[in-house]
């Protein structure tokens with residue numbers, strides 16, 4: 001078990017002790033797997049690469065051997081390798097298999113139980129989860145024979161990744177591009193990096209900065225980057241939760257395994273949250289919501305005139321307070337408090353007044369905490385206790401917050 005309560009994995013060794021088998025078949029996309037192998041090694045994963053003979057025409061096995069420190073397996077009857085006699089040993093050791101790029105030929109063999117080389121034999125013997133990333137020409141991919149084979153693999157519990165659309169190797173534009181390495185890595189991480197202690201739980205996260213329109217050109221907003229909220233949504237999804245992420249403006253890419261509902265203003269966020277909240281087991285309000293919005297947004301651009309301009313603002317709804325007043329039995333509510341003074345006093349007041357179970361307090365004045373940074377320094381405040389965390393990455397902080405929500409309330 002890699003992830004457990006209070007023994008949270010630091011992002012840089014969360015795959016330690018795990019084995020990922022990368023099964024590479026003949027496609028130009030094979031070059032991307034070298035980078036994937038490197039990224040997995042950085043996370044301290046044991047990486048074993050299987051190649052078809054055709055794959056070796058696209059990328060040299062030495063590339064993988066140098067990156068992984070393991071012999072690349074190609075020929076079932078290679079007498080110099082321990083697994084040649086007992087290839088099943090590798091199959092047993094695997095925590096996950098990723099077949100990427102998976103050619104139409106290899107997909108056809110896997111779907112029909114054909115095991116005529118090291119790659120197909122080993123995959124057939126692997127009891128772990130198998131993820132397939134097809135990579136081929138658009139017409140091959142849409143050929144009903146290939147689609148039938150993929151359907152058959154799905155039926156047997158294989159996870160099939162949708163190929164991307166874009167420029168293919170022959171210059172055609174279409175479906176069939178293998179997803180980028182970062183996406184493949186995320187699938188592997190989800191599969192093997194964490195205990196699924198949020199399985200069966202629905203988590204609603206809000207993130208980002210709302211924008212309140214003044215006119216068609218301008219808006220009022222704040223400095224929130226959305227990083228903390230996105231890290232929370234990602235961490236919950238990797239721990240097995242079904243995650244809905246209501247996202248106002250952010251600077252970062254949304255996590256892969258969350259249902260993302262984009263919103264713009266505080267009122268949009270209120271409407272989206274009030275629709276989604278009832279079904280959620282955990283609600284985490286990391287968004288930086290405007291407290292005031294213009295009384296009316298001008299229909300046309302406001303032209304300059306005179307030396308000063310007055311804008312009348314009205315209060316927005318306090319979404320967290322609204323949720324606290326309607327919290328159903330068993331639902332857990334977590335808010336954030338970003339302060340520039342009297343951090344703990346103000347945060348305790350928010351915990352009480354908004355009927356929250358947890359407030360994550362962070363001071364804008366602390367080095368490494370606050371808007372836009374990749375790190376945070378949080379104090380976790382519940383009705384019973386206050387825990388000051390050291391400076392850590394927002395990913396680690398997200399796991400600590402989830403631990404508190406899951407085990408300490």
Ligand code: CTP
Nearest residue numbers: 285287289290316317318319320335336337338
């Ligand atoms: N929040 C909210 N709706 C608002 C304003 C804030 O749901 N209209 C939530 C935020 O998502 C956060 C928490 O309330 O989880 C605290 O936000 P913060 O801006 O720190 O405090 P406020 O409650 O707005 O109070 P104040 O401005 O007085 O500090």
